[in-house]
Amino acid sequence: MERQIFYEGLTKFEENFISKRDSFYVATVGENGFPYIQHRGGPKGFLKVLDKNRLGFIDFSGNMQYISLGNLATNNKVALFLVDYPNRKRLKIYVKAEIAELKDNPVLFESLNLVDYKFRPELMMIFYVEA
Template sequence: MARAFAKIAFTDNVKQLQSEMGSRETYQVFEQGDTDDVCIDKRTEQFIKQRDSFYIATSNDDGWPYIQHRGGPKGFLKVLSDKQIGFADFRGNRQYLTVGNIQGNNKVCLFLMDYAQTRRLKIWGHAEVIQEAEYAGLMAQLELADFRAPVERGIVITIDAMDWNCPKYITPRYTQDEFVQFLVDD
């Protein structure tokens, strides 16, 4: 898993800066992992299933980056296999920036945050926009029975790399349910 992450993230410019700043030796170990194979293990699957939001980064045809927050009930980001995740794309502000960017460049990066436990997972992959007419079975897996937001399409991401990132500087934040539970437990 670490080698796949390093191959994507550690470009020549990044490696040069790591050398200049004294961290190259530490991160060079990531590149020497035994496999590029990336699989969602049980720990990662549980983490993904507990998220009620994430951030997705894309870039447009001119190379400009864009990041968007996506939210829904816990579990709206689905684990489809050990190498794929997906979600129903609910109607939003109708700018279609993320979907439009994916159609031009399907490389994406997701940040999944657990603010309360100060954990984050970064995921790099290739996204595909799917429509109900062509992918009815897959869309059925992505839809949420008890969530009434209009679904316009699905987005399926084939994972190329993942990295559990350090918790440093993650400010703990709590959902209303977590806060209430904290009060009850106290």
């Protein structure tokens, strides 16, 4: 019989993998039932591990497309897909997403802040790990 091991939250291996990524994909579902996948990129480590059950990043001004945010207004279930292309490894994480306003969460902003990154922050996105 094969032995299965279950962890609550992220493992150290997963935390390390996440901290080395400079991009990931966010999959949401709209009210119409169709999935939408959006690429998010930034400096290495911009997606931060806050603790073993939470990830977060600062969303910066970009292409002015707010489809993912609109989808999250009606369904906060999200799939994250992180890829290490050179080593042919990937990590898929099911999360629930929450939008956090910059002005309302200065402590969270400081924990997600990127030193010397020159883009204008718009909001913060927090992911609660489900699986």
